[in-house]
Amino acid sequence: MLKNYRKKNVQPMRPYEPGEDMTGISVNKEDTPELGGMIAVNPSNGEDRWYVAKQFFEDNYIEV
Secondary structure: OOOOOOOOOOOOEEEOOOOOOOOOEEOOOOOOOOOOOEEEEEOOEEEEEEEEOHHHHHHHOOOO
């Protein structure tokens, strides 16, 4: 059964740069990196990085 959870902390991210090397950045098979997408970084492990799709970012995140 799914439950809703809210994060306790903030999520460090930076903008995706079109054409950048995505080696070491996880990208879901459903996503195609595009301008407006973001690269998220695990604050406890800088090598753990993943792409956040533009629409998901716009729907779920605000700058603090």
